[in-house]
Amino acid sequence: MSKREFTIxxxxxxxxxxxxxxxxxxxxxxHYFCSSQCLERFKEHPHLFxxxxxxxxxxxxxxxxxxxxxxxxxxxxxGDELKATLDQSLLSLMGVEALRFEGHCLYVSxxxxxxxxEEIEATIEQTAAKLHSGxxxxxxxxxxxxxxxxxxDNLAHPGGDGSCHGGx
Numbered sequence: 001m002s003k004r005e006f007t008i009x010x011x012x013x014x015x016x017x018x019x020x021x022x023x024x025x026x027x028x029x030x031h032y033f034c035s036s037q038c039l040e041r042f043k044e045h046p047h048l049f050x051x052x053x054x055x056x057x058x059x060x061x062x063x064x065x066x067x068x069x070x071x072x073x074x075x076x077x078x079g080d081e082l083k084a085t086l087d088q089s090l091l092s093l094m095g096v097e098a099l100r101f102e103g104h105c106l107y108v109s110x111x112x113x114x115x116x117x118e119e120i121e122a123t124i125e126q127t128a129a130k131l132h133s134g135x136x137x138x139x140x141x142x143x144x145x146x147x148x149x150x151x152x153d154n155l156a157h158p159g160g161d162g163s164c165h166g167g168x
Contacts, residue, residue, distance in 0.1 A: 008032050010032065010033050010034040010035075010038050011031050011033070011038075011042060011049040011050060011060070012033065012034075012038035012041050012042050012049055012060070012094070012113070012114055013034060013038055013094045013095070013114055015034040015038075017034055018032045018033065018034055019032075019033065019034060019035065020032060022034075022035070022036060022038075022039045024039060024042065024043065026042075026046050026050065027050065027052075029050075031050075034094075035094060037093065037094050037114075037115070037119070038094055038114070041094075041113075041114060041115070044152075045152050045153075045155075045156045046156075047156035047157060048060055048113055048152065048155060048156045049061070049113075058156075059113070059155050059156075060113055064113075064155075065111045065113060066111060066112035066113050066151065066152075066155065067097070067109065067110070067111055067112075068109070068110055068111075068112050068117075069107055069108065069109045069110075070107070070108050070110075070117055070120075071105050071106070071107050072105065072106045072107075072108065072120075072121070072124065073104055073105050074104050074105070074106070075104070076104060077103055077104055078101055078104075078106065081131070082127075082128070082131060083101055085127050085130075085131060086099070086106070086124060086127055087099055089123050089124075089126070089127045090108065090120060090123055090124070090127075093110075093115050093119065093120065093123060094114045094115060095110050095111040095112075095113065095114025095115035096108065096109075096110045096115060096120065097109040097110055097111065106124075108120055112151065112152065113152075113155075
């Protein structure tokens with residue numbers, strides 16, 4: 001009799017290259033992750049990635065994505081060196097789909113299930129700090145993180161009243 005083989009997928013991004021040291025037992029099941037970014041994302045919103053008997057499949061299991069495009073404004077145009085470094089840093093994040101620079105703005109397209117605007121901004125800050133560009137103080141926020149957290153909470157708990165405050 002042959003041994004049945006199966007492939008383990010990261011529940012957040014579906015990658016099959018798993019780091020077995022990154023695991024978490026959730027609802028009695030061991031889940032394995034490809035990166036610490038995916039592990040942390042799962043910890044924050046597990047119901048986006050695993051279903052339950054009451055609500056059925058999770059949004060991710062249903063193949064849903066929460067695609068977003070956000071504009072991040074800078075006080076001045078971003079130079080070519082910083083653009084190249086930001087391209088490399090941001091595109092290495094799971095869930096970042098595309099980047100586009102236009103003058104003083106960076107447009108970032110991403111899947112909110114995999115990465116948040118807060119994580120994207122932190123990566124921009126770390127990249128700017130490494131280049132000593134002074135850009136760190138010039139990043140202007142164009143979006144409030146709280147509303148993304150509300151959206152994720154609503155998606156993770158289907159059947160609610162549509163507000164992240166439980167109707168409050």
